[in-house]
Amino acid sequence: MTNNRTRAQLFGAIAMDYSRLRPGPPAAALDWLVGIDCETVVELGAGTGLATRQLAKVVSEVCAVEPDERMLEAFIVDSTSVSLRQGSAEDIPVADGSVDGVYAFDAWHWVDLSRAVPEVARVLRPxxxxxxxxxxxxxxxxxxAEFWSVIDGAHEGDQQPGRFTLPEGAPFAKPEGYTLSWVRPMLLEDLVSLLCTYSPVLAMEPAERAGYRRRQRDFLKQHSLVQGNDLVDVPYRTVCWRTRRRNAPFLRVFD
Structure with a gap:
């Protein structure tokens, strides 16, 4: 099992905190990503349903795919248009050419690109x-920058969150990008708990993680922008990429 895969499985242990503290994508991101001709979609790495709930409002049918059983147990979506299946980006449990769209929210940096891209191409219609x-x-x-510095370098190269590249020969059009900036008010204690839902913190030993949490809470409380405020405005960026499947075979390129 690769280190990346091992870290990806840390989230199941804190599935309920993940569901409560992590934000879903803003509505404007869905508006940009999902076209009017998209009715049946697969969501990869659906987690606890943060993005699924929003997808279900704009398409007719969502197949939510998640590899971790513990995340599946915490999955909460009250919609008859959503089906939940255990699977992965490298092994998508739907038929060839059967869906209008495939989407991944805060998950694509965990996948094996050499296997996941052909799978996405397989299940998409032309x-x-x-x-x-x-x-x-x-x-x-x-x-x-200081508060979140622990996640710097957690991913490298093409596996960095926000970076989207496709292998040579992949049957997709040139990707388009779009970035939104927005603010989310959060209680200070929830913000510290949110930091502790990221893989570099989850990978710490319990005593190390508890000490780190205390130091980060103290750091925030002492900062002039936060002092005296229970509610903190947290700045976010949502980076989006979209493309379309060409009607062509996937040509793998080998070294």
């Missing part, structure tokens, strides 16, 4: 839509 998005903290201000 001209079908493929979109990915990441919602991350905007670390432009030094306060947030």
């Amino acid at each position: 001209d079908g839509q493929f979109g990915v998005a990441w919602t991350t903290i905007d670390t432009t201000l030094p306060l947030w």
Whole structure:
């Protein structure tokens, strides 16, 4: 099992906190990613249903795919248009050419691109839509750069959140990008708990993680932008990419 895969499985242990604290994509991201001709879609790495709930409002049918049984147990979507299946981006449990769109929200950086891209191409109809998005903290201000520094370097190369590349020979059009900036008010304690839902913190030993949590809480409380405020405005960026499947075979390129 690769290190990336091992870290991807850390989230199941805190599935309820993940569902409560992580944000789903803003509505404007869905408006940009999902076209009017998209009715049946697959969502990869659906987690606890944060994005699924929003997808279900704009398409007719969502097949939510998630590999971790613990995340599946915490999955909450009250919609008859959603079906939940255990599976992965590398092994999508739907038939060839059967869906109008495939989407991944805050999940594409965990996949094996050499296996996942052919799978996406397989399940999409010709001209079908493929979109990915990441919602991350905007670390432009030094306060947030310092507070979130633990996640710097957690992913490298093409596996960095926000970066989207396709292998040579993949039957997709040139990807288009779109970025939104927005603000989310959060209680200070919830913000510290949110930080502790990221894989570098989850990978710490319990005592190390508890000490880290205390230090980060103290850091925020002492900062001039936060002092005296129970509610903190947290700056976010949502980075979106979209493309369409060409009516052509997938040509793998080998070294």
